[in-house]
Structure formats: C-alpha cells, structure tokens
Ligand SMILES: NC(=O)C1=CN([C@@H]2O[C@H](COP(=O)(O)OP(=O)(O)OC[C@H]3O[C@@H](n4cnc5c(N)ncnc54)[C@H](O)[C@@H]3O)[C@@H](O)[C@H]2O)[C@@H](O)CC1
C-alpha cells in the first residue's frame with residue numbers, strides 16, 4: 001500500500017482494533033491514550049470558555065480517553081466531574097487513566113448531565129457493538145452541548161448508522177484517521193465539527209490494519225495532465241449512444257465529457273442524427289450502424305444509457321459488451337437491467353442513484369458501503385452509488401467515499417454530466433475505479449464553484465479548472481510523501 005494512500009484511509013472499528021493491537025506491541029496503548037485525551041481537552045479548550053464539564057466514561061478505552069481528558073481539563077483549572085457508567089477492567093490502560101484522575105466523581109444520571117454546561121461523551125467508541133441501553137441514552141439526551149470522544153456513543157463507526165435516537169453533537173474528536181461513520185450520514189451530521197488528532201500512531205500499525213475504505217481525494221488517484229505531444233486520440237475518444245426521444249440527457253453527458261478534457265466526443269445517433277447535428281458544433285454525430293462504428297479501434301470507451309429507452313439500450317449495450325469495449329452504463333441502461341443485474345455483466349462502470357441501485361440489487365440497508373461492495377463483486381464492475389456522500393466500490397473490495405460535493409449538484413441532468421466526466425477519464429486511460437473516483441471529485445468541485453442555484457449546464461464551465469486543481473493537488477500529495 002502506498003504511503004500517500006494511507007493518508008486518505010478511513011479505518012473501520014474492526015481495523016482500529018487490529019491497529020490498537022499492533023500498537024500495544026510497539027508503543028503501548030497508555031501513551032496513545034494519554035495523547036488522545038490531551039487532544040480532546042485541547043479541542044475543548046480552544047473552542048469553549050471555561051465552564052462546568054461532565055465527562056461520561058464507559059468501561060473501555062473510549063472511557064480511558066475520557067478520564068485523561070478530564071485530568072487535563074482539571075489541570076487547566078476547569079470545573080470537571082466524571083460520571084462512570086461502569087468501572088474499567090482492572091489492569092488495563094483505562095483503569096490506570098481512571099486512577100490518575102483524582103477529581104470529582106458523580107453518579108451517571110440524567111440530572112447530572114442536565115446540570116453541566118458541557119458534556120464529554122466517552123461512553124463507547126470503536127467498541128460499540130449494540131444499541132446502548134436507555135440508561136445511557138437517557139443521560140446523553142439530557143446534555144446541552146455535547147462533545148464526542150471518537151464518535152457519539154450511539155453511532156456505528158463503520159456505517160454511520162444511529163443505533164438509538166440521540167441528539168446532534170457540537171464536536172467530535174477522533175484519532176489517527178476519521179472513521180467511515182464520521183463521513184457517512186447520519187453519523188456525518190450527528191458528529192458535528194470533526195477534529196482528527198495525530199496521536200503518534202506508528203504508520204506500520206495503520207498499515208497492519210489493512211484499511212480498504214478511503215476518503216475520495218486527489219492523491220488517492222491522479223488524473224492525466226496535458227502533454228506537449230498530445231493529440232485528440234491520445235487524450236481519448238468518448239462515444240455515446242444517443243436516443244431518439246430524450247436527446248437532452250445524451251447531449252448533457254457529451255458536454256460533460258468535452259468540458260472535462262476528452263480529445264473527441266462522438267454520438268452514435270442512428271436515425272436521430274439530424275436532431276443532434278443542430279447541437280454543439282464540436283460534437284461529431286454518427287449515423288452509421290453501430291457495428292460499423294465499432295470497427296474503429298480508437299473508440300474504446302462507450303457511454304450507454306443517458307437518454308435511452310429500454311429498447312435502445314437492448315439494441316446497443318450487448319453489442320458494445322460483445323465487442324469488448326469499456327462500457328459505462330447509466331440511467332436507461334440501469335432501468336433496462338432492473339431485477340436482472342446480470343444483463344450488465346461485462347460493463348466496466350455503473351453509476352446508479354439510490355432508486356436504480358435498489359432496482360438492481362435491492363435496498364442497501366444501513367451498511368451502504370457493504371451493499372455497494374457486494375454489488376461490485378457480484379457484477380465484477382465498478383459501482384458508484386450517487387448520494388450526498390457517493391460510495392464508489394471496486395470488485396476487489398476497495399471503496400472510496402466522496403463527500404466533495406454540494407446540494408447544488410442535486411439538479412436534473414447532473415448525473416448525465418457525471419457519467420460524461422467519468423467516460424472522459426476512462427478514455428484518458430485511467431483504471432476504472434480511479435476514473436470513477438476522480439469523476440465524482442471533479443463533478444463535486446465543479447458544483448462547489450458553480451455559484452448559487454446553478455443549472456446543470458453551469459457545471460461544464462468549471463470542469464476544466466476542476467481537472468487542473470485535481471492534477472495540482474495530486475502532485476502536492478505525492479511531493480509531501
Ligand atoms: N484507535 C486508536 O488509535 C486509539 C483508540 N483509543 C480509544 O479506544 C476506543 C476503543 O476502545 P475499546 O476497544 O476498549 O472499546 P469501547 O471503549 O468503545 O467499548 C468498550 C466495550 O464496551 C462494550 N459495549 C459496546 N457497546 C455496548 C453497549 N451498547 N452497551 C454496553 N456495552 C457495550 C463492549 O464490550 C466494548 O468492548 C476508541 O474509540 C478510542 O476512543 C485511544 O485510547 C487510543 C488510541
């Protein structure tokens with residue numbers, strides 16, 4: 001695993017346990033716990049004025065971090081009390097942290113939570129394995145301002161799912177790397193501001209955890225830059241199947257492909273060619289039969305689905321797959337395969353929204369990452385599930401979470417632009433998962449820069465700058481390692 005990709009990893013709680021186990025053999029957990037608790041105290045001190053703090057401590061190492069935070073806050077002369085749900089296991093690092101805290105202890109009750117100005121929740125973290133009892137939730141729900149140690153004690157660190165109904169937090173302080181549950185909704189909202197503290201975890205321990213979920217950032221992948229010797233075929237040809245009834249979607253995808261740097265974009269429009277020829281002058285419109293177009297080996301990458309009826313998909317997609325082309329299937333192609341995902345076997349990338357995903361594979365449930373990963377394995381293709389946080393899985397199990405996005409992208413045609421961008425990156429020669437990840441990021445970046453209430457056509461004007469920025473950021477990431 002390359003060092004710079006470790007920078008973007010999001011270890012799951014199970015992987016954190018492996019990491020902690022490896023660390024216990026090198027530095028010992030006590031030193032890490034001390035830095036973790038110190039980081040919590042520092043994050044609190046730098047955001048809040050001194051006030052009455054109650055630290056809720058659970059029986060494990062999350063509770064251990066809580067005792068350390070309490071000790072450092074008290075040392076800074078903050079009025080601090082600790083309420084323990086249960087005493088830590090004797091002989092462990094949390095028991096030692098509890099022993100070193102010599103301040104006030106109070107009962108673990110809703111009344112005590114209500115009396116505090118600020119409640120630090122160190123009940124459960126990575127070890128959360130079931131819904132907390134009412135005894136715990138009743139105390140958390142009474143708190144005014146809440147700060148989580150690692151995670152809110154009812155949020156699953158792997159999935160972001162809330163295992164009980166609970167309040168939103170002002171701040172969460174996590175360690176080493178954010179967890180998937182900090183990025184995926186609803187945990188993403190519940191956790192409030194996120195601080196990730198460096199506690200000196202040796203990188204080889206993180207490596208030993210073998211993380212396989214990543215935050216989608218330039219550097220996780222790199223997008224080809226312009227080269228002096230470039231010509232349109234080296235930049236790549238994107239071919240799209242164009243339908244008769246809904247040419248808009250195909251044209252939006254074609255525009256997205258051109259704006260993100262394709263060398264040449266062609267629409268195979270058959271008998272609808274005349275209508276497409278009235279569109280953008282930089283597009284090439286073909287009316288020859290698909291079989292004839294496929295004789296051109298330079299036309300490696302095809303986008304099939306936007307603007308197509310099921311009959312039009314039926315007439316094109318199997319032909320493209322049989323010809324061994326790299327096929328990105330979206331929109332109409334996903335509807336065509338609903339209930340029979342095997343029809344998509346042989347395509348390289350699919351980009352469903354949640355409804356299309358459910359039609360193909362069933363509802364994803366609480367663990368979206370696992371559902372998308374399973375779908376990618378099942379179909380042996382990259383699956384990109386669109387959403388406020390987009391999940392992109394490769395058949396080999398790698399998953400990226402893209403939160404580089406804005407609700408401004410939630411406008412009709414936005415998905416067509418995205419599939420056009422991904423097609424361009426595939427045509428530029430990027431590996432399939434990396435192209436899908438990079439496409440999601442470029443699309444998000446364009447949306448973030450497209451001003452207030454943009455319409456879909458507005459994104460195109462920002463895709464070139466987005467690609468340049470991705471190239472620069474990936475180069476920075478490579479230099480930093
Ligand atoms: N990953 C890291 O780098 C570090 C992690 N540390 C802390 O260690 C934490 C993980 O500690 P642990 O593995 O001890 O686990 P936790 O402290 O999260 O949980 C402790 C135990 O509580 C029990 N439990 C879980 N859910 C429960 C529920 N709903 N009701 C009742 N009991 C429940 C389980 O048996 C679990 O083992 C992290 O969240 C973090 O705060 C730090 O101390 C230092 C370094």
Ligand SMILES: [K+]
Nearest residue numbers: 121124149151
């Ligand atoms: K917690």
